[in-house]
Amino acid sequence: MTAYHRPTDLTQALALLAGGNLCVAAGCTDLFPATTAKSLPGDVLDITAIAGLRGVTPVDGGWRIGAATTWSDLIAADLPPAFNGLKLAAREVGSVQIQNAGTIAGNLCTASPSGDGVPCLLTLDASVELCSSRGSRVLPLAEFLTGARRTARLADEMVSAILVPGYAGMGMGHFLKLGARKYLIIAIAMVAARLETDGELICRAAIAVGACSAVATRLPELEAALSGQRLAGCAELVTNELVGPRLSPIDDIRADQAYRRMAATELVRRALADLSHPERAAT
Numbered sequence: 001m002t003a004y005h006r007p008t009d010l011t012q013a014l015a016l017l018a019g020g021n022l023c024v025a026a027g028c029t030d031l032f033p034a035t036t037a038k039s040l041p042g043d044v045l046d047i048t049a050i051a052g053l054r055g056v057t058p059v060d061g062g063w064r065i066g067a068a069t070t071w072s073d074l075i076a077a078d079l080p081p082a083f084n085g086l087k088l089a090a091r092e093v094g095s096v097q098i099q100n101a102g103t104i105a106g107n108l109c110t111a112s113p114s115g116d117g118v119p120c121l122l123t124l125d126a127s128v129e130l131c132s133s134r135g136s137r138v139l140p141l142a143e144f145l146t147g148a149r150r151t152a153r154l155a156d157e158m159v160s161a162i163l164v165p166g167y168a169g170m171g172m173g174h175f176l177k178l179g180a181r182k183y184l185i186i187a188i189a190m191v192a193a194r195l196e197t198d199g200e201l202i203c204r205a206a207i208a209v210g211a212c213s214a215v216a217t218r219l220p221e222l223e224a225a226l227s228g229q230r231l232a233g234c235a236e237l238v239t240n241e242l243v244g245p246r247l248s249p250i251d252d253i254r255a256d257q258a259y260r261r262m263a264a265t266e267l268v269r270r271a272l273a274d275l276s277h278p279e280r281a282a283t
Contacts (some may be wrong), residue, residue: 027101061166067105119192119208148278171196
C-alpha cells in the first residue's frame with residue numbers, strides 16, 4: 001500500500017527522504033498528468049505543510065523563493081520590475097486554478113523544455129537550493145537542469161528554495177510566449193529578457209529562450225552585442241546569427257525546427273521593443 005507523508009518540519013521530511021526513494025509532491029499539477037496510473041508510484045512526501053517553504057522573502061540582499069511558493073503567490077508578491085518577466089510567465093501557466101496549486105520548484109523539477117519559469121529565472125541568475133539529511137548545496141539553475149526531464153537532484157534531496165541575487169533585481173524584465181492559442185498551451189517558443197539601463201544606454205542585458213532546446217538557454221553573444229547600445233532601436237540589433245546558434249529545437253506537432261528558430265528570433269525582437277517602451281512591458 002502506498003504511504004502518504006505530510007510532515008510539518010523540514011528535518012522530518014529530509015529524514016523520510018533519506019530512508020527511501022519517495023515521490024516529492026506539492027501542487028501535483030505536473031505529477032498527476034505524468035502518470036497513467038490511478039495513483040502516484042511509490043510512497044508520497046507532501047511538502048506543502050512544511051513551515052518556511054512558501055513565500056518570497058528578502059535575504060542577503062537578494063530574494064528567497066520557497067519551494068512550495070505557487071504561481072499565484074509570485075503574481076501577488078511585492079517585487080521590483082526586474083521580476084516582471086517572471087510574473088508575466090506565472091500568468092501564462094495553465095489556468096488560474098493551476099496557478100493557485102502549481103509551484104515554482106515543481107516547474108523546475110519537472111524540467112520540461114517548455115517550462116515557463118525557466119527562461120525568466122535564467123535572466124535573474126537564479127540558483128537552486130537542495131537539501132538532504134547530509135546537508136545542503138546550491139547550484140546555478142543552468143547546472144541544476146541537465147536535460148529534458150532531467151535534473152541534478154539526488155534521490156535523497158529536495159529543492160528547498162530558488163535564490164535570486166540582489167544585483168539581478170536591477171532593471172526591468174519581460175516575457176513573451178508563442179503558442180497555437182492565447183491560453184492553456186505548450187509553447188512553440190518563449191523568450192525572457194531583462195535590461196539594465198543608464199539613461200538611454202543599455203548597461204547589461206540578460207536574454208533567454210525556452211522551448212527551443214532540451215533546456216532553456218541564455219544568449220551571451222546577443223547580450224554582449226546589446227551592452228552599451230542605445231535602448232531606443234535596440235530590437236534592430238537582433239539577428240538570426242546572434243540567436244539561432246544557441247538553439248537546438250526539435251520538430252514536433254506544434255512546429256518544426258526552422259519555424260522555432262524564426263519565432264525565437266522574432267520574440268526576442270518584440271521583447272526588446274517592448275522594453276524600450278516600458279509601458280508595454282508592465283505586468
